[in-house]
Amino acid sequence: MPGAPVSEDDLAALVDGRLTPERRAAVEAWLAERPDAAARAEADRSQRDDLRARLAFKAHEPIPSRLRIANIRAARRARSLGQLRAIAAGVALVALGGLGGWLAKDLSGSGIGAASSPVAFVSDAIGAYRTFVVEVAHPVEVRAGDEAHLVTWLSKRIGKPLKAPDLTGFGFRLMGGRVLPAGKGAAAMLMYDDDAGTRLTVYVRADKGAETAFQFMREGEVGTFTWLDRGFGFAVSAKAERGRLLPIAEAVYKDLGA
Known part of the structure; x- marks a missing residue:
């Protein structure tokens, strides 16, 4: 008014x-x-x-080949084939009995443990999104009007130089950000909104997992792109379709991948 x-x-x-x-x-x-x-x-x-x-x-930097859609799909097909082979191998080992059964248990346990880490990461990212996007008075701790302080504070807490990605080309404006607990460390969350009131979050924290390509997950109406890069995990979440969220995730990667 x-x-x-x-x-x-x-x-x-x-x-x-x-x-x-x-x-x-x-x-x-x-x-x-x-x-x-x-x-x-x-x-x-x-x-x-x-x-x-x-x-x-x-x-103006090109998206790395490992993050191209065609390569992501090829990698997913390869992972699916590898999982089928691992299951077949486990069945064969169990059939041998005795030592074979013990080996099958050991191999399948290590594989499942490795695969559950990305699920835990995206669960934390979506949990943070759901918790704070509904807030009216305090969706963020530090507002965009103090962006320099916000970026410095978040960078110090998670141990990585951060920038607030410019998403105005997609209709999203920075609202601000906050620090969240993440195991023994901290996570940074930046929040954006558009003219329709849709809110989007960028979630970043240290993660020692192997580097990954973009992965898309949906939990109810919330879509999330995640990736691991050079010791950090990234997640972009919003109530948006995959097609709308992908170019935003690519823009975030360009801004934060340095």
Whole structure:
């Protein structure tokens, strides 16, 4: 509303160019009477523009071959074939009895343990999404208006230099982020929303699992793309179809894969 008090959300939206013309005029009039607040808003705008300029080269880098859709499908077919062979081998070992049965138990146990890790990761990511996207007053701890502090704080907590991916090309604006518990460490979560009120999260935490290609999972109405890369796990979650979420996940990979 043009006559509503100016909030930090209004200032963040002004910096990001997300205000309606009427609200923009009201906020600019408010800033004209408050030089300190105006200077802070201008500094935030300059910082945003500088960051985008310095990271622009990432948008032109090609997606690695291991993350291409055709290669992902081929890898899935190979994994499925490998699992069938492992099952057949286990049955054969059990048929031998005695030592063979013991070996089959050992082999199948190690395989299942390795396969369950991605499931646990995506479960945590979707759990975090479901917990906080419904929040109205406090969906994030640090709002987008203080993006520099947010990024520095999250980077320090998870031990990885982070950026807030620019998803405005997909209609999503940064709302802010928070730190979440993750075993003995911490996870970072960034939250975005669009004009329709759809919220999207980017979840990042340290993960020592082997690097993986993009994997898509759906839990009810929530879709999630996950991948492991250089010691960290990443998840992009939203109530969105796979086709809409994939290019967003690719953009996040480009921004955070450095």
